[in-house]
Amino acid sequence: MTIPVTNPASSVATAAVFAQLAQDLHRISGVEQTAAAVLRASSQVINCTHAGLVLKGRRDALRAGPATGEIVAAVNQLQIEQRHGPAPDVLAGGHVVLVPDTRTEGRWPEWAGAAAELGLRSLLALPLATNDGMLGVLELFSTEPAAFGPCDVDTAQALCGHLAVALRNARQEETLREAMESHKLIGQAMGILMERYGIDADQAFAVLRRCSQDRNLVLRDLANQLIDTGRLPEGTRVPLHL
Missing domain, CATH: 3.30.450.40 (GAF domain)
Structure with missing residues (x-):
């Protein structure tokens, strides 16, 4: 600038x-x-x-x-x-x-x-x-x-x-704004998983967290990807072992 x-x-x-x-x-x-x-x-x-x-x-x-x-x-x-x-x-x-x-x-x-x-x-x-x-x-x-x-x-x-x-x-x-935006994205991604697989909020968050760890993805980036594409990374099984 x-x-x-x-x-x-x-x-x-x-x-x-x-x-x-x-x-x-x-x-x-x-x-x-x-x-x-x-x-x-x-x-x-x-x-x-x-x-x-x-x-x-x-x-x-x-x-x-x-x-x-x-x-x-x-x-x-x-x-x-x-x-x-x-x-x-x-x-x-x-x-x-x-x-x-x-x-x-x-x-x-x-x-x-x-x-x-x-x-x-x-x-x-x-x-x-x-x-x-x-x-x-x-x-x-x-x-x-x-x-x-x-x-x-x-x-x-x-x-x-x-x-x-x-x-x-x-x-x-x-x-703070970044944290609020991340929270919003993760909440939207959890909602997609809950509706699609009939799981509760705790299970949906566990799925996201485990997938982010397994794929070495930042949780916010994973959530954003799920929102954009409507699906988790290829090969992810849902529900994961919770």
Whole structure:
């Protein structure tokens, strides 16, 4: 997802931007929209050329989140594939990483070379964390070297506080929606089995669970398949031994 960037305006007070951000986060839902709102705010209160996110998923898998340009997506994909770069370091240590100049950065030579070649000269990367754990990294880029100072770090950390809480809430909402949808699908699949084979709800669920284990299928996917096709995988006997 690419987010358009607006140039920082000196007349826009940081407090007003944060107030608008709070309203936006209250109004919108979903991880992508939440992240996009914070990236827009970042471009207003910090003198960055681009901004992006690297998000931490299940089993510590990393993925590129929304970004303000394709060049950010490119350098993020590189460090995700190699698990070597500023974002993985931030996630591992939970600390702020500052890159004054990618042309002289020696910690991640391949990443720094790619960033410099794309015109990204400096970086400020900060952890997105709550009491529940690390969620990802906010990255602020500039086409100028040494673009970020102590005040930028303080402002960005405040942004990260808003974003981390909002991301956690958005993820919890998405997880709840997924769970409700899964429950609905499984209930529909159970209804099909109950009507077709004259079994009760407990038996129908046992059939689905045993079949998902035997076929190494996620229960939700099995239920969805049954709803779409009207039948269980070939070779499944119903009723199974319950």
